[in-house]
Amino acid sequence: MAFAPGLPAWLDVLHAVLGELQVEACTVANESRTSCPHLIDALSSALPGAEMRWVDHEELKKLSAGARAVVRTGEYTPFANVLLQSGADFSAGPPPGNPPTGGRVGFSPS
Numbered sequence: 620m621a622f623a624p625g626l627p628a629w630l631d632v633l634h635a636v637l638g639e640l641q642v643e644a645c646t647v648a649n650e651s652r653t654s655c656p657h658l659i660d661a662l663s664s665a666l667p668g669a670e671m672r673w674v675d676h677e678e679l680k681k682l683s684a685g686a687r688a689v690v691r692t693g694e695y696t697p698f699a700n701v702l703l704q705s706g707a708d709f710s711a712g713p714p715p716g717n718p719p720t721g722g723r724v725g726f727s728p729s
Contacts, residue, residue, distance in 0.1 A: 629694035644670040646702040648679045654698040
């Protein structure tokens with residue numbers, strides 16, 4: 620579901636999502652280096668310990684088919700997409716009856 624152009628902002632959504640995930644790696648399109656370097660810089664700053672993988676946009680779309688969740692933003696900048704790979708945070712232990720799991724989250728503009 621889309622809300623409005625620019626709302627919610629890509630960076631606001633990124634920071635909110637990162638507050639809920641233990642991100643091990645992210646995958647971004649090579650094309651984003653030139654189309655949205657400011658967002659890539661912000662992503663790199665927000666994930667200092669995470670591995671950053673670069674693929675062609677077509678490959679990113681194929682990889683997104685395996686996402687466990689997709690978060691849509693109001694971003695209109697071309698190629699402002701990222702796949703976040705989340706690990707399991709064992710610091711608090713698993714919830715009763717639920718084993719910890721990891722997965723990928725697709726993070727995409729509208």
